[in-house]
Amino acid sequence: GAGVSQSPSNKVTEKGKDVELRCDPISGHTALYWYRQRLGQGLEFLIYFQGNSAPDKSGLPSDRFSAERTGESVSTLTIQRTQQEDSAVYLCASSLRASGGGTDTQYFGPGTRLTVL
C-alpha cells in the first residue's frame, strides 16, 4: 500500500517568506508527527497529532512554526517569515495510534528539504 508522502520534495525560498509543507499519512493512521533534521544531525521532534485530541506542540521552536491536520488525513506545517536557520529536512511520520514506546511503530515519509537563502 501507499506509504507516507510529502510535498514538495525540495523547497528553496528567500529569507522572510512563508512556506507550507504537506504530509499525507498512511490511510487509517490516527497519529501524525512532524520532525526536523538539520544536516548531519539527529531527529528533532516538532509536533504530533492524535485523532481529534489537541496536538502536542511542545517541540515547535518558535511561534513562526504552526501545523494543522484535517481529521485523520492531511497535515500542513507552516513556517512564517523563514530564517536561514530553518534550513533542514522536515520529516513527517504516521502510526496507527500514538502509544507508548512498546507498541508504536512510526512510518516516515521521504521528507521535504527546505533551503532558506
Next chain:
Amino acid sequence: DAKTTQPNSMESNEEEPVHLPCNHSTISGTDYIHWYRQLPSQGPEYVIHGLTSNVNNRMASLAIAEDRKSSTLILHRATLRDAAVYYCILRPYSGAGSYQLTFGKGTKLSVIP
C-alpha cells in the same frame, strides 16, 4: 532522559554478519529499546524493538544484555542496501516522551562490496 551511546561509524564486508552495539546504562525498567535506520536521502525506517528478550524479524535480530544496559543489532548478512545510519533509541512505555522519537547521531554503517 535515558540516553544511548553508539560508535560513530562501522564497516562491514558484503554478505558478512554485522554487530552494531549500543550502550544504555541508565535505562529504566519500562524503557523499550528501538532501532531505526536511515538510508541516504530517505526518511528513517523502523528496524526492530525489544524490552528484555532477544527479538528476531525479517530484517535483523536484537540481542539484549541480561542487565539491559546494552544491546546489539545483528544484521545476519550485510548487503549494499544495508549501508545507512543506524539509530538506537530508548522509548518509555508510557507518559511524557513515550510517543516521540529522539535520535542522536547513530552509527554510520558502510558496506564494502
